[in-house]
Amino acid sequence: MSDKTRYMLDENDMPTAWYNVQPDLPVPLAPPLDAEGNPMGPEQLAVLFPMECIKQEVSQERYIDIPGAVLDVFKTYRPSPLIRAKALERVLELPEGVKIFYKYEGVSPAGSHKPNTAIPQAYYNKQEGIEKLTTETGAGQWGSALAIAGALFGIDVEVFMVKVSYEQKPYRKAIMETYGARVHASPTMLTESGRHVLAMDPESTGSLGIAISEAVEVAAKDLGTHYSLGSVLNHVCVHQSIIGLEAIAQMEMADAEPDVVIGCIGGGSNFAGIAFPYFHRRKEGKCNARLLAVEPKACPTLTAGEYRYDFGDEAKLTPQMEMYTLGHDFVPAGIHAGGLRYHGDSPLVSALVKSGDIEAVAVHQIACFDAAVQFARAEGILPAPESSHAIRVAIDEALAAKAAGEDKTVLFNLSGHGHFDLSAYEAYNAKKLVDYDFAAGAMLQE
Ligand SMILES: *Cc1c(COP(=O)(O)O)cnc(C)c1O
Numbered sequence: 001m002s003d004k005t006r007y008m009l010d011e012n013d014m015p016t017a018w019y020n021v022q023p024d025l026p027v028p029l030a031p032p033l034d035a036e037g038n039p040m041g042p043e044q045l046a047v048l049f050p051m052e053c054i055k056q057e058v059s060q061e062r063y064i065d066i067p068g069a070v071l072d073v074f075k076t077y078r079p080s081p082l083i084r085a086k087a088l089e090r091v092l093e094l095p096e097g098v099k100i101f102y103k104y105e106g107v108s109p110a111g112s113h114k115p116n117t118a119i120p121q122a123y124y125n126k127q128e129g130i131e132k133l134t135t136e137t138g139a140g141q142w143g144s145a146l147a148i149a150g151a152l153f154g155i156d157v158e159v160f161m162v163k164v165s166y167e168q169k170p171y172r173k174a175i176m177e178t179y180g181a182r183v184h185a186s187p188t189m190l191t192e193s194g195r196h197v198l199a200m201d202p203e204s205t206g207s208l209g210i211a212i213s214e215a216v217e218v219a220a221k222d223l224g225t226h227y228s229l230g231s232v233l234n235h236v237c238v239h240q241s242i243i244g245l246e247a248i249a250q251m252e253m254a255d256a257e258p259d260v261v262i263g264c265i266g267g268g269s270n271f272a273g274i275a276f277p278y279f280h281r282r283k284e285g286k287c288n289a290r291l292l293a294v295e296p297k298a299c300p301t302l303t304a305g306e307y308r309y310d311f312g313d314e315a316k317l318t319p320q321m322e323m324y325t326l327g328h329d330f331v332p333a334g335i336h337a338g339g340l341r342y343h344g345d346s347p348l349v350s351a352l353v354k355s356g357d358i359e360a361v362a363v364h365q366i367a368c369f370d371a372a373v374q375f376a377r378a379e380g381i382l383p384a385p386e387s388s389h390a391i392r393v394a395i396d397e398a399l400a401a402k403a404a405g406e407d408k409t410v411l412f413n414l415s416g417h418g419h420f421d422l423s424a425y426e427a428y429n430a431k432k433l434v435d436y437d438f439a440a441g442a443m444l445q446e
Contacts, residue, residue: 005086007250009079015249016071017063019241021276021348022234024062024283026355029234029347032319033309040319047220048227049235052124056235062280064238070120073152077108077115078242082250087378089398097407098398099256102414103247103274104381112384112416113270114145114230117239121228122149131224132156136186136211138266139165139338139386140172141416142230147181157181160188160214163206165338168423175420186211193217193315207331208267208342213315220317231267232312232321232346240273243413248277251411258289258411260397264389265293265302265360266339268346274413276348279357289411292397293349293360294389296368298436299332301325301345302353302360310344323350326438333436335365336424337385361393364435368392369428372418384416385424 022029031039042054049057056064066074085100094100105113125133133155137143143159150157159181166173166185173183186206187194193213197204204210212229219227229236244261251258261278263271275291282289295302301324310325312318323344326332330343345353352358365385372388374395375381383391394412401408418425427433 002254004254005084007082007253009246009249011075011079013249014071014074014079015066015242015245017065018238019245019277019280020056020059020062020064020238021279023060024280025351026357027351029351030322032321034319035316045319048216050124050128050130050226052127053121053235056238057233067120067123070123073119079246080105080107080243082247082254084254085379088375091374091378092395092398094398094402098401099409100394100398101251101254101256101258101409101411103243103411104414105243105270106381106414106417109148110141110145111419112141112145113240113243113273114142115148116242116273117230117236117269118145118149119152120239122146122153122155125226125228126153126155130155130226132158132222133226133228134158134160134215134218135228135230136160136162136208136215138162138208138341140169140176140420141339141384143181143183144172144175145230146228147176147179150181151179158218159183160186160211162186162208162211162338163204164334168336168338169420172420186214188214190214191217193317197314205334207314209312209314209328212313213317216313216317231269232344234348236269237272237276237346237348240269241277243270243273244275244277247274247411248281256409257287259408260290260292260410262292262294262390262394262397262410262412264340264386264415265295265345265349266386267342267344268349270413270415272346272349275358279352291358292393293353293358294393295360295362296335296337296340296389297362297364298335298438299326299341299343300362300438301343302350303362304438307350307354312344321347323347324353332438335436336421336427336433337365337368337389339386340389363389363392366433366435369433371395373428381414382418383414384418385421387415390414
């Protein structure tokens, strides 16, 4: 067992192909359906996405080459570090046999894992002559990532930002605008979908589902405009696999195999990124890691949702996908982990939860912030509220092993830093945070 703290790969040892989990699924994915319930072919998706992403969406190739121009941009911030959380282990007084590692995706220019897919998506769209990308953003992380990628590849970016986050996180808007993007608080009066929602509820705080409707509507109406999604879809999970592929190489350098691989889950992309390559490794018989997705109790898609076809958005403009869902019209309570407030989940992650290959657990936000602050004071990194869900459960897993007198190696993905989430930490420090149950967005007694 190596005793280093930080495991770094050389840029020349960065993976040059992504991993695609589709050929390894126990049951093939059901096809996306249009609004009438007919299976959709690749042609119908072409008004929204570049052909290269559509191919990846349905690809049965296990490995997909990363374009050279994308690798060149990746090299400005990748490979990302894998860190042994030694200080946290000391604070938790873990015995020698219980170890915590984390893969840190906060080193990207946007401060999260999201550029891993924003960069190839902007690149493929540029290659196909697209001039503008529309998108939605929750916490503002995805909008920032796409704004950066758009600037790097010379594509205009228009962002529909969920209103509750727009108000909680004013600096995210400033970043996106600084990179040249246009930002609206969704629901807006600019689209039919937005006007419809505002007519029903003028006070709507918005949701990812509503913002997606707006962005899709704008893209569908203009030939030179495509839509870009930062999570959920298969090609996004393909792009994020670089996290897990690097982590496997780095854990090998540490001479360690995880017993459990943990990630927070909103639409599923950072979790898929770290977990799918380990799913493949488990299939190969090289490890036996449990794969554990952590979601908020205010939006418990995997633990309380139904597995069925549903739309990806409020206005039913997206294809229907088979996945765990709380219903496309579900508007979650305004928890601070804005990136986890999505009614659905990646069909790939959903299928593997359904088959029992992936486990899921739901946690409350105050317990997550407790863990985030404990982590920050030990390791020095201030985590994003989303990532704090993974930290909560990583700590719980380690403490459970300690209590049981068992050895355990825990690996979690630290999907981003929290430098733009300081209003959330301010609320936590002032003891103003509340927990929400999912039922009717009801507030829980503390
Ligand atoms: C967007 C985001 C998430 C949630 O999205 P997934 O697609 O589920 O990964 C998690 N963490 C951070 C830091 C994010 O920005």
